[in-house]
Amino acid sequence: MISFGIDIGGTFVKMVTVNAQGKILRQDKFKTPTHLSSKDFLKFLADKINTWVQKLKIKKAVIGVGIAGDTDHKKGILRFAPNIPWKNLKITSGLENLTGFKSFASNDANMAAFGVYKKEIKSKYKNVLVLTLGTGIGGGIIIDGKLYQGATGTAGEFGHIKIGDTQKGNICGCGARGCLEGYIGTNNLHRLTLKAVKENKESVLSLLLKKESFNVKILSIAAKQKDKSALLIWEYFALYLGLGIANLILSFNPEAIVLSGGVAGGSKYFMPHLKSILKEQKIKEPFRNVKVMLSKMKDIGAVGAALYALSEMNEK
Numbered sequence: 430m431i432s433f434g435i436d437i438g439g440t441f442v443k444m445v446t447v448n449a450q451g452k453i454l455r456q457d458k459f460k461t462p463t464h465l466s467s468k469d470f471l472k473f474l475a476d477k478i479n480t481w482v483q484k485l486k487i488k489k490a491v492i493g494v495g496i497a498g499d500t501d502h503k504k505g506i507l508r509f510a511p512n513i514p515w516k517n518l519k520i521t522s523g524l525e526n527l528t529g530f531k532s533f534a535s536n537d538a539n540m541a542a543f544g545v546y547k548k549e550i551k552s553k554y555k556n557v558l559v560l561t562l563g564t565g566i567g568g569g570i571i572i573d574g575k576l577y578q579g580a581t582g583t584a585g586e587f588g589h590i591k592i593g594d595t596q597k598g599n600i601c602g603c604g605a606r607g608c609l610e611g612y613i614g615t616n617n618l619h620r621l622t623l624k625a626v627k628e629n630k631e632s633v634l635s636l637l638l639k640k641e642s643f644n645v646k647i648l649s650i651a652a653k654q655k656d657k658s659a660l661l662i663w664e665y666f667a668l669y670l671g672l673g674i675a676n677l678i679l680s681f682n683p684e685a686i687v688l689s690g691g692v693a694g695g696s697k698y699f700m701p702h703l704k705s706i707l708k709e710q711k712i713k714e715p716f717r718n719v720k721v722m723l724s725k726m727k728d729i730g731a732v733g734a735a736l737y738a739l740s741e742m743n744e745k
């Protein structure tokens with residue numbers, strides 16, 4: 430059995446095929462054709478799949494789709510996405526009609542989490558949380574080796590768990606206040622950097638920001654040069670990430686937490702603080718037991734979607 434994995438984002442569509450062992454046979458990436466109608470978009474995807482089917486002489490396949498938006502995994506429908514133009518897009522039924530292959534769809538963060546679980550940690554732990562750290566904070570939950578998606582497919586929206594004041598706390602990308610993302614999302618790290626630069630115009634951070642526009646790597650470069658404000662921003666990041674993770678550990682009691690996404694690259698500067706916050710918790714056992722790990726795999730979303738489709742197929 431061959432599995433297609435498709436990761437649909439606002440900018441790019443990434444596509445892979447894997448065999449039953451999860452080995453990647455072919456991969457490609459194209460610009461998301463946002464100018465197309467929903468019907469033509471599904472046809473566009475099906476044409477790509479059918480071309481690969483011919484080239485690779487595929488006879489039996491399944492399709493898994495991860496999509497950056499609010500997705501009904503049971504019906505295979507994208508309900509809504511902030512960066513994708515199609516609403517109520519019937520992905521799985523559309524692809525099944527056009528390709529003849531059984532299809533599955535879910536939120537992209539869930540698919541990435543499943544990819545990390547299967548491909549990167551090779552199912553070594555059975556209860557795992559994956560947190561994606563970037564502009565948006567996403568996640569996925571694996572319980573007893575299976576992706577847990579909740580009643581409406583919304584489980585794992587870790588960026589919007591409340592860790593601050595919902596009236597006066599930091600504002601989040603979703604419009605609410607007090608969400609985790611409002612504290613550790615890159616937009617807030619950018620805001621903190623601008624504030625630090627304003628207070629000390631001669632710092633390493635200030636000089637770096639004169640040369641290039643803000644990105645999280647700047648915070649790591651400045652921290653490496655022992656820039657005080659950059660080190661403080663990483664400490665702040667660790668504090669709020671630690672609050673979020675402590676809540677998740679007490680809720681799920683996982684064996685492992687995997688951090689992925691661009692901001693995880695600053696782990697050298699936030700991990701020691703994060704570990705000490707987790708160590709300070711009073712209910713010791715779940716915190717002592719959990720492994721906090723870093724994901725090293727990029728573009729795991731499409732592979733995760735392909736592996737998810739295979740595992741769903743095996744369930745049936």
Ligand SMILES: [Zn+2]
Pocket residue numbers: 588589601602603604605608610
């Ligand atoms: Zn939010």
